[in-house]
Amino acid sequence: MKSQFIFKKDLNDFLGTLSVDNDIYYLADNDAYKKYSANGPSIDISIDNVRANLPLRSFFFNHNEKLDTASLNLEKKTIIFGVKACDLNALKIIKEVYLGGVCTDPFVENKLANTLIFASDCPTPKDTCFCTFIGGNPFAQAYENKSFDLNFSPVDDGYVVDVISVVAEEIIAQAQAFFRDAVDTELSKREEMRDSAVKTLDRINVNYKSIKDIDFKGLAGRKYLSESWKEYCKTCVQCTGCNNICPSCYCFYLTEANAKYRYWDACHYTTHGKVAGGGNARPKIHERFRNRYQCKLNYRKTNFGIYACTGCGRCISVCPGKIDIRDVVKKLSAES
Amino acid sequence: MSQVNPYLPIEATVEKVIDETASIKTFVFRPKQPIAFQTGQFMLVTIAGIGESAFTPSSSPSVKDTMEFTIMKVGVNTEKIHALKPGDTVGLRGPYGKGYPVEKYFNHEVLIVGGGVGLAPLRSLLLTLIEQIEKFKKITLCYGSKTPDDVVYKYLFPKWKEIKGLEIVRSVDKCPENVKWDETVGLVTCLLDKVNADRDNAAVIVCGPPIMMKFATLKIYQQGYNPENTYLSMERNMSCGLGKCGHCGVGPHYCCKDGPVFTYEQLKDEPEIWD
Ligand SMILES: Cc1cc2nc3c(=O)[nH]c(=O)nc-3n(C[C@H](O)[C@H](O)[C@H](O)COP(=O)(O)OP(=O)(O)OC[C@H]3O[C@@H](n4cnc5c(N)ncnc54)[C@H](O)[C@@H]3O)c2cc1C
Ligand code: SF4
Ligand code: SF4
Ligand code: FES
Numbered sequence: 001m002k003s004q005f006i007f008k009k010d011l012n013d014f015l016g017t018l019s020v021d022n023d024i025y026y027l028a029d030n031d032a033y034k035k036y037s038a039n040g041p042s043i044d045i046s047i048d049n050v051r052a053n054l055p056l057r058s059f060f061f062n063h064n065e066k067l068d069t070a071s072l073n074l075e076k077k078t079i080i081f082g083v084k085a086c087d088l089n090a091l092k093i094i095k096e097v098y099l100g101g102v103c104t105d106p107f108v109e110n111k112l113a114n115t116l117i118f119a120s121d122c123p124t125p126k127d128t129c130f131c132t133f134i135g136g137n138p139f140a141q142a143y144e145n146k147s148f149d150l151n152f153s154p155v156d157d158g159y160v161v162d163v164i165s166v167v168a169e170e171i172i173a174q175a176q177a178f179f180r181d182a183v184d185t186e187l188s189k190r191e192e193m194r195d196s197a198v199k200t201l202d203r204i205n206v207n208y209k210s211i212k213d214i215d216f217k218g219l220a221g222r223k224y225l226s227e228s229w230k231e232y233c234k235t236c237v238q239c240t241g242c243n244n245i246c247p248s249c250y251c252f253y254l255t256e257a258n259a260k261y262r263y264w265d266a267c268h269y270t271t272h273g274k275v276a277g278g279g280n281a282r283p284k285i286h287e288r289f290r291n292r293y294q295c296k297l298n299y300r301k302t303n304f305g306i307y308a309c310t311g312c313g314r315c316i317s318v319c320p321g322k323i324d325i326r327d328v329v330k331k332l333s334a335e336s
Numbered sequence: 337m338s339q340v341n342p343y344l345p346i347e348a349t350v351e352k353v354i355d356e357t358a359s360i361k362t363f364v365f366r367p368k369q370p371i372a373f374q375t376g377q378f379m380l381v382t383i384a385g386i387g388e389s390a391f392t393p394s395s396s397p398s399v400k401d402t403m404e405f406t407i408m409k410v411g412v413n414t415e416k417i418h419a420l421k422p423g424d425t426v427g428l429r430g431p432y433g434k435g436y437p438v439e440k441y442f443n444h445e446v447l448i449v450g451g452g453v454g455l456a457p458l459r460s461l462l463l464t465l466i467e468q469i470e471k472f473k474k475i476t477l478c479y480g481s482k483t484p485d486d487v488v489y490k491y492l493f494p495k496w497k498e499i500k501g502l503e504i505v506r507s508v509d510k511c512p513e514n515v516k517w518d519e520t521v522g523l524v525t526c527l528l529d530k531v532n533a534d535r536d537n538a539a540v541i542v543c544g545p546p547i548m549m550k551f552a553t554l555k556i557y558q559q560g561y562n563p564e565n566t567y568l569s570m571e572r573n574m575s576c577g578l579g580k581c582g583h584c585g586v587g588p589h590y591c592c593k594d595g596p597v598f599t600y601e602q603l604k605d606e607p608e609i610w611d
Contacts, residue, residue: 106339251582276410299588
């Protein structure tokens with residue numbers, strides 16, 4: 001289907017029609033996903049900020065989730081509106097882990113199957129963003145077409161809308177009143193907006209020019225035994241914030257109560273690698289700190305051919321120790 | 337979508353409990369449906385309301401209706417398991433991971449190096465090899481324990497020692513004065529000097545506590561055995577057993593799905609795998 005165009009003023013009504021059959025969450029001004037209510041006052045929906053603080057994966061596997069197949073498939077469909085390209089890239093890792101391998105996780109599979117993703121561009125990346133430095137872009141692209149259904153790019157007083165999936169085509173067909181074909185000037189304005197976002201990212205990250213799109217996997221592997229990890233993690237207080245906020249982190253542990261429950265886990269916890277008898281695969285802080293970098297830049301790239309860091313910058317914003325993954329990588333790469 | 341829940345176990349009844357040592361017992365479980373497995377693969381044993389732990393069956397896969405596990409008491413779950421009596425129930429899920437590629441050992445010598453409760457998975461392998469012993473040039477078992485009291489399967493060794501084509505050498509780290517032990521005193525690694533194996537072609541299989549694994553593997557490597565024919569059972573913290581929960585990493589590999597049996601070739605270039 002041709003790219004479409006919708007006016008901003010029509011977004012609210014468009015979501016209103018969809019909310020009959022779907023639970024809708026949209027990216028709100030405060031960088032949170034807010035639940036849309038058709039009964040409330042008409043709202044000014046702007047999905048142009050950078051990624052939500054909450055990582056997208058929270059929609060697909062929860063902390064403290066009961067693993068009971070009887071609860072599958074009863075949910076209403078969910079629409080997430082305003083998902084950014086960095087989170088879509090991270091979703092690839094989540095899918096590799098949960099849908100691939102020795103078996104499919106039915107709980108994640110079910111939620112993915114019941115969720116529609118409406119992506120949106122990032123016209124104004126912020127100071128922690130660096131997606132273009134690690135193979136990404138500030139907009140979702142159609143080659144990732146298995147990851148999202150629609151994409152919204154702000155142009156003039158509306159959005160150019162790419163229609164990716166079959167379900168999305170049906171939605172647009174039914175909501176035709178709100179859409180028309182996008183015209184060439186709108187499409188070229190979108191390209192300008194995207195170029196400008198890419199340039200903004202270059203400006204934001206001017207200090208990290210030396211690590212733009214380098215071989216992060218090779219670097220992480222070569223520097224595994226570097227003594228400097230100890231220095232880089234000096235201000236790390238093991239809060240696990242960087243793990244919990246990351247869109248590609250997938251660790252969990254199972255507990256036994258009256259049923260099986262799944263909790264999010266984090267590799268910064270001492271218990272993550274602990275075995276009976278006092279053994280631990282990563283007893284020291286710098287070993288756990290290094291493990292996160294190896295996981296994001298080395299191990300998952302080895303497994304899946306893609307980095308598990310997508311440059312969303314959340315771990316930079318969240319860290320009480322002011323540790324910036326870009327600085328660590330830059331320092332590592334400057335080591336002899 | 338009506339899907340199977342991969343995290344749910346099958347119920348099994350405790351049929352028999354055998355005391356091995358002060359801290360190790362062997363349990364015979366009868367699952368509601370037989371669970372087929374390959375020697376070296378592991379299971380997750382669930383104690384309802386308490387937790388799950390990984391154990392490798394110590395019985396041969398050719399025994400279909402029951403499964404044996406030899407378990408050392410070390411913490412919360414294993415303490416509960418040790419309290420089990422015949423008739424009690426547990427949950428079993430699995431089998432998980434990659435076991436020993438027994439066919440690859442055909443027509444070769446097999447050298448098995450075990451320490452402590454590490455003999456549990458090795459017993460499953462040994463029983464599997466014994467069932468078809470004519471297919472191997474020679475089987476050698478080097479087994480080390482802390483003291484003579486800590487030897488597991490004491491009642492099986494006399495039988496095993498009579499099997500043609502199977503050589504057994506044993507060591508204890510130390511032997512108290514009033515205890516009889518007429519075999520080697522020393523670390524299990526010193527047994528490696530005593531065995532006479534075809535270092536180019538022998539399959540070497542190592543399982544035991546991490547410290548023993550480390551020194552035994554390094555010695556085997558120094559002695560010139562082929563890392564591609566050296567099989568290590570790696571132990572890591574585990575939760576899901578399915579390569580999803582992220583706990584059991586060994587470099588880029590997951591122990592539960594890519595292991596628990598790895599060749600040394602797969603791991604030897606990964607830094608710090610032992611620590
Ligand atoms: C593939 C594999 C095969 C094993 N086979 C045997 C065997 O045949 N016999 C035997 O006695 N032991 C075996 N172990 C070790 C056994 O899993 C642990 O001793 C057991 O999990 C300890 O549980 P706990 O609750 O008593 O200890 P705690 O210290 O109270 O452990 C709490 C939790 O941590 C995890 N954990 C702790 N230690 C280990 C560990 N060493 N490995 C994996 N997870 C751990 C478990 O999820 C456990 O529930 C094996 C481990 C692995 C990974
Ligand atoms: S957010 Fe910072 S302080 Fe917290 S665990 Fe991560 S690196 Fe350490
Ligand atoms: S490692 Fe940090 S920047 Fe990279 S994807 Fe995770 S939270 Fe985002
Ligand atoms: S035990 Fe969960 S990934 Fe291996």
